[in-house]
Amino acid sequence: EPEVTQTPSHQVTQMGQEVILRCVPISNHLYFYWYRQILGQKVEFLVSFYNNEISEKSEIFDDQFSVERPDGSNFTLKIRSTKLEDSAMYFCASTQSRASDSPLHFGNGTRLTVT
Amino acid sequence: QKEVEQDPGPLSVPEGAIVSLNCTYSNSAFQYFMWYRQYSRKGPELLMYTYSSGNKEDGRFTAQVDKSSKYISLFIRDSQPSDSATYLCAMSAYMDTGRRALTFGSGTRLQVQP
Numbered sequence: 247e248p249e250v251t252q253t254p255s256h257q258v259t260q261m262g263q264e265v266i267l268r269c270v271p272i273s274n275h276l277y278f279y280w281y282r283q284i285l286g287q288k289v290e291f292l293v294s295f296y297n298n299e300i301s302e303k304s305e306i307f308d309d310q311f312s313v314e315r316p317d318g319s320n321f322t323l324k325i326r327s328t329k330l331e332d333s334a335m336y337f338c339a340s341t342q343s344r345a346s347d348s349p350l351h352f353g354n355g356t357r358l359t360v361t
Numbered sequence: 362q363k364e365v366e367q368d369p370g371p372l373s374v375p376e377g378a379i380v381s382l383n384c385t386y387s388n389s390a391f392q393y394f395m396w397y398r399q400y401s402r403k404g405p406e407l408l409m410y411t412y413s414s415g416n417k418e419d420g421r422f423t424a425q426v427d428k429s430s431k432y433i434s435l436f437i438r439d440s441q442p443s444d445s446a447t448y449l450c451a452m453s454a455y456m457d458t459g460r461r462a463l464t465f466g467s468g469t470r471l472q473v474q475p
Binding site for chain 1: 467
């Protein structure tokens with residue numbers, strides 16, 4: 247079964263550094279998402295992306311964050327200057343459409359540790 | 362009041378038991394309701410999805426939605442040790458451009474004892 251793949255599985259970075267988290271969504275999917283889960287807390291929505299632009303974003307997704315689909319397969323989340331509180335699991339997800347019966351498929355996440 | 366509330370557990374049951382997992386919500390705009398299962402160090406995996414009040418069954422799983430009470434449930438029959446995981450409820454509203462992003466509950470950790 248096709249799946250969403252994320253790399254790396256674990257990223258350690260120093261505060262203030264830039265990180266790029268990478269995702270390869272399922273090939274025929276058109277809508278892409280980033281969610282994050284701070285240890286012990288809820289899965290939280292960050293941003294959705296369609297047709298090469300952001301379609302929705304949360305309050306968490308501030309100017310430090312950006313997303314890009316640099317080619318036909320990758321979808322990236324960039325954090326420009328990481329803070330300690332950015333430490334979390336970051337999940338990429340994709341879906342074929344935003345129709346009510348189109349399921350959201352998640353990757354296994356990238357664990358980001360900011361020291 | 363939180364938008365979605367879910368008892369974090371942990372919930373420990375013997376193998377073969379019927380498990381009941383629940384969420385309440387406050388946002389009446391939510392129309393789509395999902396249950397995800399999350400194993401340790403893995404991403405959420407969709408189990409059940411529904412958008413109407415009532416019951417929906419899939420194998421050992423039954424999802425129940427009561428929009429008037431803003432209450433959703435997931436029942437697992439004949440629970441197995443392999444069902445041990447964290448169960449997340451999630452819901453979303455609808456806007457003109459389609460379904461909105463998901464709002465998750467905090468998850469209930471389930472342990473099924475052999």
